[in-house]
Amino acid sequence: MQTSSAGRKFIGAHFQPCNIYGRLYLNKEGTAYVGNCPKCGQSHRVKAGPKGADVKMVQIFCFYGGAPGRY
Numbered sequence: 104m105q106t107s108s109a110g111r112k113f114i115g116a117h118f119q120p121c122n123i124y125g126r127l128y129l130n131k132e133g134t135a136y137v138g139n140c141p142k143c144g145q146s147h148r149v150k151a152g153p154k155g156a157d158v159k160m161v162q163i164f165c166f167y168g169g170a171p172g173r174y
């Protein structure tokens with residue numbers, strides 16, 4: 104498996120209610136943007152599509168103590 108971080112696509116994410124900005128990186132399959140909230144560590148997954156790739160900023164909602172991967 105190759106792990107090249109160069110040129111990896113990402114989108115900006117605004118995590119709420121943590122109220123902090125971070126990034127979600129495109130997975131190797133190119134099907135979703137994944138990442139963790141920098142504040143609470145909640146893992147997130149946002150589906151990426153032909154149009155989804157055009158999104159530059161998404162709103163993400165953290166759920167404290169909730170089940171990860173709710174998206």
Ligand SMILES: [Zn+2]
Nearest residue numbers: 121140143165
């Ligand atoms: Zn959070």
